[in-house]
Amino acid sequence: MIIKRPPDIKASEITDKSLYLRRREFLRDTALAGLAVAGLGASARAVAGTGEKLGNVKKSLLSSPGEELTPYEDITTYNNFYEFGTNKEDPAANSGKFKPQPWNVRVGGECNKPGSYALEDFIKPHALEERIYRMRCVEAWSMVIPWVGIPLGDVLKRFEPNGNAKYVAFTTVMRPNEMPGQRRAVLEWPYVEGLRMDEAMHPLTILSIGLYGEVLPNQNGAPLRLVVPWKYGFKGIKSIVKVEFTSRQPPTAWNISNSREYGFYSNVNPQVDHPRWSQGKERRIGEFLKRKTLMFNGYADQVASLYAGMDLQKNY
């Protein structure tokens, strides 16, 4: 990158830059107000969105108030999705060929209504909500993301889990032709994740199909991904094709890869360090100084009771 010293910057460039920043703020505010992000939004952005606006999205009272949203550009160009490569720029760069439509989700295991559902039918009965959540990656960076989604618990109830259903297991699609990262054994494919039933049914846990009012970009887990805001980012499994109710704790991709560093629970916890680095602080993308990481990522009031009496050093 070429960095110009102040005397070299032309007045016209300064105007362009401030105009651009103001446009970005405007976009952020309109997105917050639930107005159109498509149209003007897509063209004024530094990074084009999917351009498919989601209609009838209601604002959820479960959004985290008072948080400045991370810009669309950062959310969609800096993240992890190892199926498209292991660098944070890879998902945006390498997911162009991925086809999130048509899409089917298989539901099975310990429930009365297993079956294969077209995504539209899987989603349809539920009202779309905007949920603004703080998100914390295990690598100590964080963002604030305006997801669009539906509560996972409402969806799961429709399949009538039975008394043996103690956990829910999720599986990502396996498509090495469209996902170049799956041609290398950096993780065991397909990516799998799981939640305990009470975590899955918690009102903060959602399935997301969009962000910033638009259909989810491929790099963020199109067409359907999990969002659990009090856990490290890797629990948020992307491009889900299978949901299974189980009686036993299911395997999870990062635990399979390195069980000493990644446990099943993966709750954000500033007191339990990763073996190779502290989890006490985080860098909010776009900010210079680090922030203190909050217990359960700041959602302790709502979720701490799920873990009452559990040793969180052991159950990391």
Ligand SMILES: Nc1nc2c(c(=O)[nH]1)N[C@H]1C(S)=C(S)[C@@H](COP(=O)(O)O)O[C@H]1N2
């Ligand atoms: N299938 C799959 N899901 C995944 C990952 C992945 O590599 N594969 N990475 C996880 C990690 S480590 C993080 S931090 C988040 C990042 O993406 P997001 O910013 O869109 O939530 O996705 C999670 N979900």
Ligand SMILES: [Mo]
């Ligand atoms: Mo992560």
